Amino acid sequence: MAVIVRDVTETRRYEDSLRSALQERETLIREVHHRVKNNLQIISSLLNLQKPYIRDSEDIRIFEESQTRIKSMAMIHESLYQSESLSEINIKSYLSRLVTELLSTYGASGVVPELEVDEVGLDIEVAVPLALIVNELVTNSLKYALPGGRGQIRIGFRELDGIYLMEYRDTGPGLPDDFNSGGSDSLGMTLVRALVGQLEGELETFTDGGAVFRITFPSGDR
Numbered sequence: 432m433a434v435i436v437r438d439v440t441e442t443r444r445y446e447d448s449l450r451s452a453l454q455e456r457e458t459l460i461r462e463v464h465h466r467v468k469n470n471l472q473i474i475s476s477l478l479n480l481q482k483p484y485i486r487d488s489e490d491i492r493i494f495e496e497s498q499t500r501i502k503s504m505a506m507i508h509e510s511l512y513q514s515e516s517l518s519e520i521n522i523k524s525y526l527s528r529l530v531t532e533l534l535s536t537y538g539a540s541g542v543v544p545e546l547e548v549d550e551v552g553l554d555i556e557v558a559v560p561l562a563l564i565v566n567e568l569v570t571n572s573l574k575y576a577l578p579g580g581r582g583q584i585r586i587g588f589r590e591l592d593g594i595y596l597m598e599y600r601d602t603g604p605g606l607p608d609d610f611n612s613g614g615s616d617s618l619g620m621t622l623v624r625a626l627v628g629q630l631e632g633e634l635e636t637f638t639d640g641g642a643v644f645r646i647t648f649p650s651g652d653r
Contacts, residue, residue: 468512471505496570496619499536503529503566507558519552522561526586529565537573541581548588551595560626561597567619568599568644576603576642590650595632597646605638 475498485491506529510520523546530544553561565586572584585600623644627634632648 468505468508471501471508475501475505495536499533499566499570500563502532502536503562504559506532507555507562510558511555516552519554520558522551522553522558522588523548525558525562526565526588529562530569530584530586533566533569533573537570537580539573539577539580541579542573542577543583545583545585546587548586549590551588551590557595557630560629564597564623564626564646565599567623571619572601572603572642576601582641593650595648595650599644599646600639600641602641604641606636606642610636 478494478498478501482491482494485494506525507520510525510528511518514520526548527544527546530546534540534542534544569584572582573580576582577584582602584602585598587596587598589596624634627646627648630646630648632646635645635647637643637645
């Protein structure tokens with residue numbers, strides 16, 4: 432009978448080395464997201480300190496909108512920092528937090544949000560532009576469609592056959608007859624168009640019991 436003895440010491444050392452390297456990488460990524468979030472919050476705080484020196488109401492409004500954009504990005508990095516995967520966030524959980532934060536910021540307690548969002552994990556390259564799009568659409572509804580602070584906004588998000596579909600609705604009076612998302616010169620719609628382009632997607636707008644924004648974009652690698 433032959434006995435074969437194999438020295439597994441080197442193999443175990445190699446495995447331990449890989450495990451240690453992976454843990455260090457995860458720690459580094461987590462720290463990066465944490466620092467980015469903190470830096471964005473510092474920027475928002477600095478803007479807050481500057482705001483009392485602004486006298487024009489329109490300038491204050493623009494200032495506050497910039498703060499909500501910064502906050503929406505900070506929340507992305509906070510979600511990634513808290514996520515187990517560190518590379519993907521649960522878009523359902525994130526959008527729920529974002530909408531709640533926006534309604535609180537604008538004091539729109541009479542606006543009821545309704546989310547029908549699939550449990551989808553999105554990486555940061557998709558999550559950031561999508562978050563900014565939702566930020567602009569919610570802000571637009573609260574400013575123009577639901578100025579009385581009452582009504583409803585609905586957000587749907589799902590994946591079907593390699594395509595992501597997001598549909599945003601509000602219960603306001605709908606879009607103006609001459610509204611053209613491709614030709615609107617407002618900053619909000621300019622940002623939405625640019626962000627949809629970044630996602631290599633398409634934007635459709637129409638009125639159906641209120642304003643409707645339908646966005647589709649590929650779910651594969653970009």
